[in-house]
Each structure stands twice: as structure tokens, then as C-alpha cells.
Amino acid sequence: MLYSKDKQEQLFLGIDGGGSKCKAIIMTADNQILGSGISGPGNPLHGFEQATDSIVKSAYLALIDAGLADTPLTELIAGVGLAGVNLPQQFEQMSAWQHPFKAMFLATDLLVACLGAHQGQDGAVMITGTGSCGFSYVCGQEFIIGAHGFPHGDKGSGGWFGLQAVEQVLLSLDGFKPVSVLSQSLMDKLDCRTSTDIVEAVAGKPAAFYAGLANLVFDAAEAGDALALAIVHEGGAYISKVARALWQKNPPAMSIIGGLSTRLMPWLDQEIRERLIAPIGPPEVGSVLFARQQLALLSQRNRQSISVNQ
Amino acid sequence: MLYSKDKQEQLFLGIDGGGSKCKAIIMTADNQILGSGISGPGNPLHGFEQATDSIVKSAYLALIDAGLADTPLTELIAGVGLAGVNLPQQFEQMSAWQHPFKAMFLATDLLVACLGAHQGQDGAVMITGTGSCGFSYVCGQEFIIGAHGFPHGDKGSGGWFGLQAVEQVLLSLDGFKPVSVLSQSLMDKLDCRTSTDIVEAVAGKPAAFYAGLANLVFDAAEAGDALALAIVHEGGAYISKVARALWQKNPPAMSIIGGLSTRLMPWLDQEIRERLIAPIGPPEVGSVLFARQQLALLSQRNRQSISVNQ
The missing domain is CATH 3.30.420.40 (ATPase, nucleotide binding domain)
Known part of the structure; x- marks a missing residue:
């Protein structure tokens, strides 16, 4: 089933912004990926302006890649997963951003990576790229281990x-x-x-x-x-x-992801290696799944609110 | 014997420029310290402009401290010991500086620290401040160990x-x-x-x-x-x-110097502790001793040159 512009179907933007690059995808409501884009650093800890520029630029690149250059950003519902927003100050600053999207749902890069790897379900991920950390999302509870940063932490990254x-x-x-x-x-x-x-x-x-x-x-x-x-x-x-x-x-399942995971895998303890499963989707897909979960929650709350008001 | 402005005696400036501060002293030909000054970072590796500004500023402060605010920098012979100039690029850049002094002799912070600690004689020093390294100067030969920098080196600093x-x-x-x-x-x-x-x-x-x-x-x-x-x-x-x-x-003698040396001393091996001697003078005095040694060498070469020409 191909996406048709005429259908006026809601489009989603999925962002995965890290310390070295920012990835974007355009995804339909039925999980078709129409296009993708990559720009510069997206971690607001190393510069708010640069992070927001990277998000917008990668979004445009993804629209162009999807053949949707005419689609304004205001039509996109954005799920934005960013490194650095586990820190309260960065989360607040980024939440206050006058973003150009129809709506924006902000999450940590860890949560969207986990949601992407396990198709929106509960699970855990170990992320080993430029940095390193572990993250689990079970029954709505997030748990982070590591993510200490360079040069004093991020062992194994x-x-x-x-x-x-x-x-x-x-x-x-x-x-x-x-x-x-x-x-x-x-x-x-x-x-x-x-x-x-x-x-x-x-x-x-x-x-x-x-x-x-x-x-x-x-x-x-x-x-x-x-x-x-x-x-x-x-x-x-x-x-x-x-x-x-x-x-x-x-967690029902665990994956290892990030640029270093393939090389690191052989050096993990055997019992750990044997329990790890391959991630199903990338973090930027997890960002879209996160946005949809948040939309569903909002809609549920609205229905409850309407029901109470009646 | 007090210094008298009227004697028109040659004054020396001694500089010790490190990563966090730059120290200056004004010293007479007979080793009286007339004044001292401290300014900001003096390591050109972290900014040439900042380093030269710090040198000039600390020199002015030392002149003021000496009650010699009217003495122009052009009357001073400067011995300048700087962190970072063990790297060829930084040494060249700093040597090419259009400095405001009568003459400038540039050396590493290590050499001037060693000369200061051993009153211009051969010896060795271990420097443990913000960074760490070992240095010996024996029969004109310099030997450096460590000085790798942060965060990948400078163990024990x-x-x-x-x-x-x-x-x-x-x-x-x-x-x-x-x-x-x-x-x-x-x-x-x-x-x-x-x-x-x-x-x-x-x-x-x-x-x-x-x-x-x-x-x-x-x-x-x-x-x-x-x-x-x-x-x-x-x-x-x-x-x-x-x-x-x-x-x-x-080396005939060895000292440990730098801001961390007192706290570190008890944790060194006993046989090492027992062989270390207290430093005689600080690095900025070593810078003046270095300038004088270089002047003496120049004058010796000139005499030889004159002798050859006759």
C-alpha cells in the first residue's frame, strides 16, 4: 500500500538526535517509512541552537527524500528522541522550543531506542556508540545505568x-x-x-x-x-x-545497539550474548512510536475528561 | 643590598605560564626578587592570544608590585617558561611572537621548573599540579616522561x-x-x-x-x-x-613540585620519598636563570666569533 498525498493521512516525523548526528524519518500512520535524512549534532547539551537546527534540517532532508518537499513542517507530528534531555535543564529548554511542527513529543534517546528495538513494547537496550549506557522500560518504569559522559564515564563506548x-x-x-x-x-x-x-x-x-x-x-x-x-x-x-x-x-527482551555493538558483541560474556536479541527497528522509528503512544494517552484522557464532564 | 633605579642595572622578568595561571617575577642581576604578579592561563596550546596577554599582564603586575610601574617592558630581559611549548607548533608560534621585551628566551615549563628547583644546576623534577610529568636535565640533555595531557594522560595529577x-x-x-x-x-x-x-x-x-x-x-x-x-x-x-x-x-638531585606534591608525597614509595630534596627556587626563578644562561652562551659565541674574526 503506497502513501498517497491525496489521502491527507497524518504523517509522522521521527527524530533520533545524538552527539554526532541527527537522524530523521517520515513515517505514515501504517508504519511505511517514506524517507529519511541525516544532519549534524542533535544533543542540546552541546548547544541548543545547533540541536534545533539539526532537527529542522534533518526533517527537511527526510521530506525531500520522501518526495514531499512541498509538505510544510506544520503538518508533521514529531516524536523527538534526544541525547542529553535526561538532564532536567536540557529537557526543559528543549520542551520550551518554539518548534515548527503540528505537535512535538520529546523523549530521551534511550527511551526511543528501546521502543524502536522492541516495537513499542517493554524491553531493555544497551547502547554502545560514541557513548555508552543501559536502559530498561518495564511497566512504564524507566531505569538508566551509565550514560555518565566523556571522559569520566561511558565505559565500553x-x-x-x-x-x-x-x-x-x-x-x-x-x-x-x-x-x-x-x-x-x-x-x-x-x-x-x-x-x-x-x-x-x-x-x-x-x-x-x-x-x-x-x-x-x-x-x-x-x-x-x-x-x-x-x-x-x-x-x-x-x-x-x-x-x-x-x-x-x-525486561521481556534485551538488545545491544549503536555503532560499536557489532565489534563489542564477541567480547561480552557468553551467557549475555546468548540472551540478546536483534533490535526490530531503529531509534527514529521508536520516536514515532513514542509520539503515537503519547497521542493515544492524550486522546484517552480527553475521552475520560468528556465522560466526566457529561 | 637594595635595588636602586638609578644604577640602571639590568632587570630580568621570569615567567612561569601554565594551564590555569601565569606567574611573573622581576629579579635583579644579583638575584633579588623585587616583585611578583599572577594572571590567567599561559599555555599557548589553549590559545595563543590568551597566553601572550597573560604574560604581558603578569609582567605589568610584577612591575607594579616592585614599585616600578614606570619601567617599560622594553627594558626587561625575559625568561619565559611555558607549558605546551614542548610541542613544536606551539614553540614556533610563541617564538615568532612580536614580544614587548628587550629580549625573550623561551623554554618549556619543565626546564625552568628544573632549573629553579636546582638553582640552575643539573637535576630532575616531578611536576604534579593540574597535569603531571617527569623531567631531567643532565649534561645539557633534556628527558621528558609523561606530560601527555588531559584526559588521556597526566596520571597522578x-x-x-x-x-x-x-x-x-x-x-x-x-x-x-x-x-x-x-x-x-x-x-x-x-x-x-x-x-x-x-x-x-x-x-x-x-x-x-x-x-x-x-x-x-x-x-x-x-x-x-x-x-x-x-x-x-x-x-x-x-x-x-x-x-x-x-x-x-x-640526575644529581630530584624534587617533586606543583600544587599536588604535598598531598601526594605520603603515597610515594618510601625509597623514593627519602631520596627527594626540597626545591630551592620556583619555576619563575628558573626562567630568569635560563635567560641568563642563554645570554652567557650568546656572549661566549660572540667572543669566539670576534676572536675568529681577528
């Missing part, structure tokens, strides 16, 4: 793996750690010849930069490098502990 | 201790580490009530912010807290290893 690599390689070049093949691969990747070059290359860099180095650690670990193995074992053990903490909330 | 505290407290609040008194003292210090508050309070903060939390770790360790003890033992063991690496260069 891309940012953490890259940071560990740089730290351990520099200690190794100083003679405080065993010689590692990671040193050479890191220097090649950063176009460096000395330890001083590395210090210069990484100075002041954000989590996303370090996340770009994470693959080097997995490559070296898979080649048997001791330093890299120690890092992936520590990261894998931590994410396994996150999974165990989440299971205590009795 | 104030920034590292604070970062460890935040990381471990958040893991502890998530149930992944034992309960620690550090959690409460950190929350009190940051005016936080929850783990989420801490995440919000530390987001995007620089090394200097984390260094401001280091004392909490030592306080908790001294009170017997297991989590804090693990951190101070790791930091102390690393700085002890730095000391052993430096002794291999056969």
Missing part, C-alpha cells in the same frame, strides 16, 4: 575505547606498559611519528574523535595484542555487568 | 585524581563499585543530590575543574575509604615509577 588506546599507547611509549602493535597503528592512523606528535594530535579532542580510534583497539585485540586485549576485556566485562543490572528489572 | 573520583563515584552510585564516602563529599562539593546532577555538573569541564576535586580523594583516603585508597595508591605508584625512570638518567 567508542569514546572510552579510543581514550584507553591513547592513554595506554602513551604509557607504553614511555616504557610503563608492554610494547604494543596498537602504538604503530595509532601513529599511522593519526599520521604521527612520536609520542609528542600523538599528544599534539589528541589535545582537546572530543569523544567523537576518540570513538574514531576504537576500531584500532578491536583490530589489535583480534590480532592477539596484549594491551588491546586488556582494554576489550575490561570494556566487554563492564557492558556485561550493565546487562546483568538490566536483567534485574525483568 | 590533580586533573587525573579528580577524573578518577568522578568516574569511580558514578560507577559506585550505579552499584558497580563499593559504596564510598567519596560519593557524599563529591556531591556536597558540587552541590549535587543525584548521579544525574553530577553528570550535569561535570559535563564538558576542563582539567582545572577536575584538579579542584583532587583534595577530596586524599581526604577520603586518609579517612580509610577503600575507593579513594585505590585511586591514591595507583597515582602514587605511577609517580614513583616516573621517579625510577628519571633516576636512570643519573
Whole structure:
């Protein structure tokens, strides 16, 4: 069944805004994805203006991709899942945004990821991309573990793996750690010849930069490098502990998602690996599901209110 | 012997510029310190303009403090020791600065700290303030260990201790580490009530912010807290290893300096503690000694050149 503009069917916008990019989809009421778009960072913690710009831009790109360039944003009901809005200040600021949509329902990136992975049902997710955390949504109760941020947290994330690599390689070049093949691969990747070059290359860099180095650690670990193995074992053990903490909330299902999940998977404890299921949909679909759940709740409340008034 | 303006004696400016502040002294040829001044960050890695502004400002403050407000900067011979100029790009940029002094001799903060601590003689220093590193200067040879920067390095520094505290407290609040008194003292210090508050309070903060939390770790360790003890033992063991690496260069003497040295000292290995001597002078005095050594070398070369020409 193809979407027809003439039907005047309600269209939904699903947003998944993270620290490095913002993804948008246009979805019909019967779950057809008509188009998608990607723009810049969507985490309001690193700039409100940039986050709202990214949301609007990705929405336009998704409309264009759907062949609906003429459709105004005011016709879209938006489900917006954003990193950073677990913090009260960011949630309030973003809720107060004079958004251009017909309606906007705001949720954390964690909730929409979980709803997307489990098709709107209860469940749990571990998210390992640039950052890391665990999240469960069971009987309306949210539970977050991790999501501490860079550089002091987000163990087992891309940012953490890259940071560990740089730290351990520099200690190794100083003679405080065993010689590692990671040193050479890191220097090649950063176009460096000395330890001083590395210090210069990484100075002041954000989590996303370090996340770009994470693959080097997995490559070296898979080649048997001791330093890299120690890092992936520590990261894998931590994410396994996150999974165990989440299971205590009795989610019906659990998935691991995010850019690092494929590489990290082999390093999780076997009993954890065996219980994880593949996510059904991406976070931006979860955002649409969230918007619809909220609409249904509103409509239910209105009916109750009408019923009381009668 | 008091300094007299009438003698037209050469005055020296000594600068010690680090990541959080820039210190200046005005010193006479016979080592009298006439005045001192402190301004903002002096590390060009975090901004060339800010670094040069801080140098000039601290120099003016030192002149005012010396009662020499009328003395122009063009009369001063400046020894300038700066963090960050161990990196070639920063060294070149700072050397090319159109400085306002009669002459400027540029060195790393490490070299001037070492010269200051050992009165211009060979020796070694371990510097533990916001950052950390080891440095030796023996027979004209410099050797650096550490100085990797934040957040990926500078183990045993104030920034590292604070970062460890935040990381471990958040893991502890998530149930992944034992309960620690550090959690409460950190929350009190940051005016936080929850783990989420801490995440919000530390987001995007620089090394200097984390260094401001280091004392909490030592306080908790001294009170017997297991989590804090693990951190101070790791930091102390690393700085002890730095000391052993430096002794291999056969420096006649070694000192530990920087804002964290007093608190860190009890946690170093006993054999290391017993071999350390108190620093004789501060880095800004080392900067003046460096300028004089460079002047002496220039004058020697000129004499040789004149002798060859005759």
C-alpha cells in the first residue's frame, strides 16, 4: 500500500538526535517509512541552537527524500528522541522550543531506542556508540545505568575505547606498559611519528574523535595484542555487568545497539550474548512510536475528561 | 643590598605560564626578587592570544608590585617558561611572537621548573599540579616522561585524581563499585543530590575543574575509604615509577613540585620519598636563570666569533 498525498493521512516525523548526528524519518500512520535524512549534532547539551537546527534540517532532508518537499513542517507530528534531555535543564529548554511542527513529543534517546528495538513494547537496550549506557522500560518504569559522559564515564563506548588506546599507547611509549602493535597503528592512523606528535594530535579532542580510534583497539585485540586485549576485556566485562543490572528489572527482551555493538558483541560474556536479541527497528522509528503512544494517552484522557464532564 | 633605579642595572622578568595561571617575577642581576604578579592561563596550546596577554599582564603586575610601574617592558630581559611549548607548533608560534621585551628566551615549563628547583644546576623534577610529568636535565640533555595531557594522560595529577573520583563515584552510585564516602563529599562539593546532577555538573569541564576535586580523594583516603585508597595508591605508584625512570638518567638531585606534591608525597614509595630534596627556587626563578644562561652562551659565541674574526 503506497502513501498517497491525496489521502491527507497524518504523517509522522521521527527524530533520533545524538552527539554526532541527527537522524530523521517520515513515517505514515501504517508504519511505511517514506524517507529519511541525516544532519549534524542533535544533543542540546552541546548547544541548543545547533540541536534545533539539526532537527529542522534533518526533517527537511527526510521530506525531500520522501518526495514531499512541498509538505510544510506544520503538518508533521514529531516524536523527538534526544541525547542529553535526561538532564532536567536540557529537557526543559528543549520542551520550551518554539518548534515548527503540528505537535512535538520529546523523549530521551534511550527511551526511543528501546521502543524502536522492541516495537513499542517493554524491553531493555544497551547502547554502545560514541557513548555508552543501559536502559530498561518495564511497566512504564524507566531505569538508566551509565550514560555518565566523556571522559569520566561511558565505559565500553567508542569514546572510552579510543581514550584507553591513547592513554595506554602513551604509557607504553614511555616504557610503563608492554610494547604494543596498537602504538604503530595509532601513529599511522593519526599520521604521527612520536609520542609528542600523538599528544599534539589528541589535545582537546572530543569523544567523537576518540570513538574514531576504537576500531584500532578491536583490530589489535583480534590480532592477539596484549594491551588491546586488556582494554576489550575490561570494556566487554563492564557492558556485561550493565546487562546483568538490566536483567534485574525483568525486561521481556534485551538488545545491544549503536555503532560499536557489532565489534563489542564477541567480547561480552557468553551467557549475555546468548540472551540478546536483534533490535526490530531503529531509534527514529521508536520516536514515532513514542509520539503515537503519547497521542493515544492524550486522546484517552480527553475521552475520560468528556465522560466526566457529561 | 637594595635595588636602586638609578644604577640602571639590568632587570630580568621570569615567567612561569601554565594551564590555569601565569606567574611573573622581576629579579635583579644579583638575584633579588623585587616583585611578583599572577594572571590567567599561559599555555599557548589553549590559545595563543590568551597566553601572550597573560604574560604581558603578569609582567605589568610584577612591575607594579616592585614599585616600578614606570619601567617599560622594553627594558626587561625575559625568561619565559611555558607549558605546551614542548610541542613544536606551539614553540614556533610563541617564538615568532612580536614580544614587548628587550629580549625573550623561551623554554618549556619543565626546564625552568628544573632549573629553579636546582638553582640552575643539573637535576630532575616531578611536576604534579593540574597535569603531571617527569623531567631531567643532565649534561645539557633534556628527558621528558609523561606530560601527555588531559584526559588521556597526566596520571597522578590533580586533573587525573579528580577524573578518577568522578568516574569511580558514578560507577559506585550505579552499584558497580563499593559504596564510598567519596560519593557524599563529591556531591556536597558540587552541590549535587543525584548521579544525574553530577553528570550535569561535570559535563564538558576542563582539567582545572577536575584538579579542584583532587583534595577530596586524599581526604577520603586518609579517612580509610577503600575507593579513594585505590585511586591514591595507583597515582602514587605511577609517580614513583616516573621517579625510577628519571633516576636512570643519573640526575644529581630530584624534587617533586606543583600544587599536588604535598598531598601526594605520603603515597610515594618510601625509597623514593627519602631520596627527594626540597626545591630551592620556583619555576619563575628558573626562567630568569635560563635567560641568563642563554645570554652567557650568546656572549661566549660572540667572543669566539670576534676572536675568529681577528
